[in-house]
Amino acid sequence: MEPKYKRILLKLSGEALAGEKKSGLDFDVINSFGKSIKKCVDAGVEVGIVVGGGNFWRGRSSGAMDRTRADHIGMLATIMNALAVADGLESCGLEVRVQTAISMPQVAEPYIRNKTMRHFQKGRVCIFGGGTGNPFFSTDTAAALRGVEIEADIFFKATMVDGVYDKDPKKYPDAVKYDELTFSEILAKGLKVMDSTAAAMCQDNNLPVLVFDLARPDNIYDACMGKNIGTIVR
Numbered sequence: 001m002e003p004k005y006k007r008i009l010l011k012l013s014g015e016a017l018a019g020e021k022k023s024g025l026d027f028d029v030i031n032s033f034g035k036s037i038k039k040c041v042d043a044g045v046e047v048g049i050v051v052g053g054g055n056f057w058r059g060r061s062s063g064a065m066d067r068t069r070a071d072h073i074g075m076l077a078t079i080m081n082a083l084a085v086a087d088g089l090e091s092c093g094l095e096v097r098v099q100t101a102i103s104m105p106q107v108a109e110p111y112i113r114n115k116t117m118r119h120f121q122k123g124r125v126c127i128f129g130g131g132t133g134n135p136f137f138s139t140d141t142a143a144a145l146r147g148v149e150i151e152a153d154i155f156f157k158a159t160m161v162d163g164v165y166d167k168d169p170k171k172y173p174d175a176v177k178y179d180e181l182t183f184s185e186i187l188a189k190g191l192k193v194m195d196s197t198a199a200a201m202c203q204d205n206n207l208p209v210l211v212f213d214l215a216r217p218d219n220i221y222d223a224c225m226g227k228n229i230g231t232i233v234r
Helices: 014-021 027-042 067-091 113-121 139-149 183-189 196-204 219-224
Strands: 007-012 046-051 096-100 125-129 154-159 209-213 231-233
Touching: 007 014, 007 027, 007 139, 014 027, 014 067, 027 046, 027 067, 027 219, 046 067, 046 113, 046 139, 067 096, 067 125, 096 113, 113 125, 139 154, 139 196, 154 219, 183 196, 209 219
Parallel strands: 007 046, 007 154, 046 125, 096 125, 154 209
Antiparallel strands: 209 231
16 A cells, blocks of 8 residues: 655654653653554655654743743753654664754754755654754744655644644533644634644645644554544645
8 A cells, every 4th residue: 555645744742752641751652653653664655753842841831931041941852852752763673863953963963954855765764853943933833844844745743632623622522623724724713733833834835734643653654644534734
């Protein structure tokens, strides 16, 4: 069976890496993601991954701290997560490269697009840490930026909810799930799918976004194969 998408940008939230622990890292969870990602790579899919840092640090809840400094701490949290995910993927038999938006050559490669494309040609998974390298930008925006740069077919936003709803399904039992949306509808309806900067970047560069649930790790593979899961935003 041929995959629907040949190159994907997968966004993994920091909270997803923590599993039931809610903070820190759960390597059983990370390994379960790794097994699904390996199935994608074995099927011929090129995989780039952006990781969040919310399991270690949430800059906007840091109180009176200077926002730029808080965001720098958040970038370092995403790099810790990138290294942890790399370790998990390697334990599943994948060849992985971590690239960071902040230069730290003793730890990982700097992000260089041409190097990334070469890694894809060699069947390697690339994990992008450090966000965009700039404060005031979310990791959703970093994922949109990297997705556009690497010419991904789609941006997979893997969350803890099985799609986009008109209101929070955990609070409202009558919440209605959308199967398909446009970026204009997201912005007009105020749906909290991603921040407006990320949505605008995807819209301007025709990068579709698939929002789906990570509670079942094999959803990553199923999404690559084109199965009908989650909510697609075009």
